[in-house]
Amino acid sequence: MNPLELSPADFRRLADRLSTLAEQWLTELDARAIAPATTGAASEALFAEGLPEEGLKDAALDALGPVIAGTRAGNARFLGYVLGSGEPVGALGDYLAGVLNQNVTAWRSAPTLVSMERAVVRGLAAAVGCPGFTGSLTGGGSSANLMGLTMAREAKAPANEEGSPTGVVYASTEVHMSIPKALALLGLGRRNLRLISTDEEWRMRPELLERAITEDLSAGRRPLAVVATAGSVNTGAVDPLKDVAAIARRHGLWMHVDGAYGALAALAVPERFEGLALADSLSMDAHKWLYQPVDCGVLLFRDAAAARRAFSFSGDYVRSMSTDAVESFAFFEESLELSRRARALKPWLSVRYHGLRAFREAIRKDLENARRLAELVRAEPRLELLAPVPLSAVCFRYVAGLPEAERNAFNTKLLARLNARGRVYLSNATLSGNFVLRACFVNHRTTPEDVQMVVAEVLAAAAELTHAGTVSL
Template sequence: MNALELSPEEFRRLADRITALAEQWLVTLDSRRIAPALTGADTEASFAEGLPEVGLKEAALDSLPLLLEGARAGNARFLGYVLGSGEPVGALGDFLASVLNQNITAWRSSPAAVSLERAVVRGLATAVGCPGFSGSLTGGGSAANLMGLAMAREAHAPANENGSPSGVVYASTEAHMSIAKAVALLGLGRRNLRLIPTDSQWRMRPDALEQAIAKDVAAGRRPLAVVATAGTVNTGAVDPLPALAELATRHGLWLHVDGAFGVPAAMALPELFTGLERADSLSMDAHKWLYQPVDCGVLLFRDAIAARRAFSFSGDYVRVMSSDSVEGFAFFDESIELSRRFRALKLWLSMRYHGLAAFREAIHRDLQNARRLAEAVEAEASLELLAPVSLSAVCFRYAGAVPEAERDAFNAGLLTRLNARGRVYLSNATISGRFALRACFVNHRTTPEDVRQVVEEVLAAAKDL
């Protein structure tokens, strides 16, 4: 007898129990505390029993309610970080993907699933205004940014005669932390990352970029790539893509767009992303503003040959035996991953179920809710808006009767108190040196009533303090 096998009846019984728990979670989501009222010691104690020598069988599921009790509830008023809301059809796709257990590494390893992912990538590229781009799904924007810059290095600045990679990368002071990590991991060193100042809208300044490039050229350094941000993590600012693309072309630099947060909004606001199609590579996260369960990032690129130049290094054990353009295709030739999850199934199923129009409408609602919150902040005398609302991130703080010198500390305490109340969840940002409360709308569940409650809860938390 195989102890790891389940009978069809056992599988159905377990699946029914887990489905019932999932249904309970979704039904009660709106009434749950967003931040659970548990300490770190509480959560550690919940799972301190460890792994049993003898299996518990179905009783193993009895502890799952402990997981739900200690989970962060992503309901309509969860507006922290830049994390999508976990659309349920996508979650069901994830379940089936795990049962199928395909390795999406090459057509020969999973024929239908590889073709499905390629179709999803083509569809996404077209939807955001980059028809003809190819690419792959990744764990998230950090991996996609690393891969995009690896392509840039191999295209424009491969290792020199001493075997050391070289080249300077330019990004704004608002760039995501994954850019600095990527520059370090690629062996370029953070000393070769130039952080370019931004304008009053927190967008990279093309004039400052031009000056930085000229300075490096004059010093004998080799400019390599420009990283434009389409939706900065703090304020949602979109860098001036046409101007940056023009500079990159003129100086022969790779243009990578970090659009992990913002690029899905090109489906709804294409005019804000003019120039995106001029990128050599770009990242976007479907688990952010396409509401998919984590993880579901995307790397798109213009030239598949550049991807293969960076990533194709295959041993005989993965040699593809077919010369057919489909049957001989391998994602491992265009990606850092060999073993790859079937991430595309949830996105494909979700988008076929709802249609692209439904996602555009949801993005528009998020944009409207962000502006609604900004207007409510400006209408409340004790609150202060700290940055323009470019996309769906709203940065503000409580001012009230708090002296200027004490506002950072007061708002830090306010955020802790606000989230501990459990009805609304916000994150934080630093805007021009000031501590900000930050609401980011990438949540398909949020309504105007939820926006109203954000202001109410902030004022109530301030009163508690």
């Protein structure tokens, strides 16, 4: 018998054990600590013995217990970062993707799964109000942003054999770090990112964008692209997409929209994303606000030829002999990736199982939960809301009895104490130099009662700090 092959009975036994573990994890979400009490040394120690020379057979799975015990619960009150809650049907799709092990790079290597991904991408594009856009699924928003900016550079200042010319890219001061990273990776230079100031709601100010472009043009520099943000990571701000698009068009710039956090909310509140379809390229993250398991980013674009200009470097061994539009299609000609996993299985199964309506409703509930938290914070004199809540990120801090100069230090300690209590999990942001607690609702499990618990827990953690008579942890 081939030692790497499993009999059907062995496969079933292992799969059943894994399914039991998965089911247990899901049913115990609420009982688990959101931030497990572990240390770097303890998690490293789990793997200290290295990889075994001889196989452990079923006992191999025994080691999963402490691994799973050390994971974050991902329950209804995990509200840190922009972490989608992991919809279980999507997880089953991911499992099948591994078993099928198709290389979803070209129609001829994985015909049905290539067509499935094309359909998922088209369907999501239409659902966010960008019908006719195509694209591909990516490892996340960062790679989708890198791909969008690669297309921008190739469209507006094509790289030649000698290297790439320089050009200027514009984004708001609230831009996500993946954009400067993309510029650095593309060799455009981080200094060629112009950060445009925002208004009182953290949105890019179009008149300042216009001015910056005009100044660069008169200094002989080459404006390439503008990145508008549709849901900033700190506060959920949506840049004025129509105004930004008009300026981009007037100056012949590529417009990329970073919608990694926010754009999928257009399923529920399209009116907040007016102008999204004016983008040349748009990144979204189904592993954020479509609740899919990581990883499931999306890059959409209006012109597939622009994607091929950026990404098609076909060698002979991959050339398609077919002339049929579908049968000759290859994702690797429109993407950074060559070998590609069947990412589409998760959103496809998950949306077919639940229907788009269920996702629209879940997003609406997240928006409502965020609005509710903002109201509770406004009504609580010990807390201060520090930014409007256009989507589902709520930024606030504890202020009672604290002089301005002590608020940052206190809230930093408060966040650590809050998360250590293990009932809710928030992350942080810095707004105009203020350290703020940040709750982000991209979680299909969160209920209004959970929202109330956020406030109760923040106040309880603050009381612990102040009653201890010290702010040291």
